[in-house]
Amino acid sequence: MLRNETLRNIALTPDLHDYLLTAGRMTPDPLLVEMAERTRAVVPDQAHMVVAPEEGALLTFLVRLLGARRIVEVGTFTGTSSLCLARGLPPGGSLITCDVSDEWTATAREFWALGGVDDRIELRLGPAVETLRALPAEPHLDLAFIDADKPGYISYWEELVPRMKPGALLLVDNTLFSGEVIADFPGEKAAAIRKFNEHARRDERVQLVMLPVADGLTMARRLPAGESPF
Template sequence: MSSKTLCITADLYEYMLSVSLREPDVLRELRAETAHDEKANMQISPEQGQFMGLLVKLLGAERTLDIGVYTGYSSLCIGLALPQGGRVVACDVNREWTDIARRYWRKAGVEEKIELRLAPARQTLEHLLERGPQTFDFAFIDADKINYDTYYEYCLQLIRPGGLIAIDNVLWDGAVADSAINDAETVAIRALNRKIHAEPR
């Protein structure tokens, strides 16, 4: 038995997608349009989106948070996985990107499930917490890395017992394991990883 996770080669990655990924056309089209944007690397991968949708379904989630929308792929994955009446509160500050997101949410028929909050995420999360703690089932954090810890702390209060917080970029393309890399974003992610590892809550 192997003592560590198998390294993923390019060929193995393509094979994995070929036998596991079932990406709806609307998600594929959104990825294709986003690929032309200079910030396209901010979009989650299709297998991440599919896995997140599975988590939402397994949780039986109805109230969800998407912190960091970009062009809407993650929100769309969540929206497609939610039952009728389910809700995504989607937090972002960029209207240009979220205009693309809205177009695809509408095309997929899930626009009524997604409530876009165009404001700093911290402000939105504070307002949500004022309405009461433990009111959400699932949260996905994928916004500015410097504030990851802040978003995590809010989510700990907003997510119900038995709910789930998913966080993107925790390995930061391997930078977290390189002691020579100490930019503010990498340092922030390392600190959060250590905190979560020791988290008693």
């Protein structure tokens, strides 16, 4: 394994993380802060599922960088990542987001309206695989974000990759899973993530990078015909 022993990723202490957010202009605005507080109040045991501030800022940045107009998200929860994605959309852009919980997404709907992006977001409740299979089969998506049940990741990936335009970006969250992906005996979710990571690594339809952002973020660019993944 090739590795620069002197330049490993720096560990983020709380103070350094605060500096990162401030210096990088990624400090959550009041609406995002309120969303996080509401999530902790409504579903305290699952509040850790809200995307990290730096990841939310990155989502908005990438949507704008790509000029993405058609986005699909798998896993809505209380709507923070949807809000961040929708904020980056140009006029006429749209986001379809999939979830199974009417309770959790009720919070999302409220904050999408407060953030002025509810007209750009279509929530589809039901099994995400069925929602994805109902989408047009041809490549038409500019960006997709997977952040849902971990055993479903491979199925979501396989439905989305053929629907991504050449050059489109597919993002997958939690791909380091708190480091448990390299454990000798990973739990069920970590084992599913490890299986997904290997599946994605072998997929020559995409150019792939994995970044140590938040809990691990895999970024996959759909390759145009004839372009090498390496």
